[in-house]
Amino acid sequence: MLALIGMGLGKGDISVRAIDFIKGCDKVYAERYTAVSDDGAIAEISASTGKSIETLQRQDFEDRVKETVRSAAHASVAILVYGDPLVATTHHIILDEAEKQNIEAKVFHSSSILSAAIGESCLDVYRFGPPVTIPYWSEKYRPTSFLDVAERNLSNNLHTMLLMDINQKERAPMKLSEALEIIRSAQGNSGKAIFQDGTSIMIMGNVGKHDQKIALTAFATAQSLVSAFEGKMLVMILPSKPNFAEEEAMSKFKNPD
């Protein structure tokens, strides 16, 4: 029996029945390459279940997915992941492998940045187009397609959630300054001007945690918020034209100045 278990947005967000399940497991892994921040969630789960938890990095995981799944043929094996375990398609690989090996698999859902950020934004869930991820650029890989998606969403009067890539080398979430720089460069390269100086953007840090911070600001002044969001896991929302209720609700996120 193999279980994919969501740890949610942070420490203590794992579900009660997931904790009960882990207590009966023979082996517990934590996948750490699709999420890099560690707020002590894994240590807390280890303490409350009495299980030692082995961390899997990307290389471990890719090399060992078959073997890890195979170990669940005659034992209960849990793999912990941040957020909801199935939103990132990476984790479907584990379920597919379990199916191939004819091993029973269970999924424990949890809070996801996707639904939590929509909720915290005060924007209407029915007005969100597809989300995008702002990717790190390299010498040879400079994708600007996230701008195309945002542009299409705006033209359909839909909001866009902008998730952020992870800096795998430094094991750190993308910084606000980096995200703004990539947006500016992508606009320069593609000739698109989706984010103009006066365009409102919502910057959300550590959604769902005790130190959550949300700011609604003009794109031109977002740079001044870099230090305020330092060290926080970020998502941004590019709101389309807000309706009356959204406008009113969002006003609390405007900067005092």
Added chain:
Amino acid sequence: MLALIGMGLGKGDISVRAIDFIKGCDKVYAERYTAVSDDGAIAEISASTGKSIETLQRQDFEDRVKETVRSAAHASVAILVYGDPLVATTHHIILDEAEKQNIEAKVFHSSSILSAAIGESCLDVYRFGPPVTIPYWSEKYRPTSFLDVAERNLSNNLHTMLLMDINQKERAPMKLSEALEIIRSAQGNSGKAIFQDGTSIMIMGNVGKHDQKIALTAFATAQSLVSAFEGKMLVMILPSKPNFAEEEAMSKFKNPD
């Protein structure tokens, strides 16, 4: 102090830290009008925290939101809701009222049908357009706008999640037979033929629970699955043209016949 607490998709899905918080509460309510199914989640929370939990129906809630919030001025009050507490905009009313009354409010996120169903569908999260809700029709209210959204999503090559209205009178989730009938009637009234006989739809019942069931079927044959999905909380997905990975992953949901 007021807390909005998500109970997630079902029994045991509430988070560990939410349970700890409830243990210290003076008063605990459960909101039962945006979700009607009761799988024992509330009773289990009551048993594990030692708190009695008062159920709020819509009328209670609307009449008493100010009073309920006011009671949190000098006490710890928790309001339990199914799913993630902020995805349904209804619950923002509580936070707004708390802000007006200058009462501290906390949110405990949890698993949401929105992110869980995307994950379980094996479809790409980046290819979902805005979701819709299939509404019950009455003599005077026969909206067909959910078809417009699905049509626009298809024309943008995006998937559509179809959530279901709740039968408030009978306190029951919408049945598959009802949903199919409303889709057919809406297509008849609007002249749109988004769901054609051969159109693939994904029917998902009790997502995230032990008795989750998912079927990928042609619209014309969906009716034959009515009894198989009897009593389950439903969502449907109208997939746009699947890409190769999606096609392969979804194939496990095809009916054997």
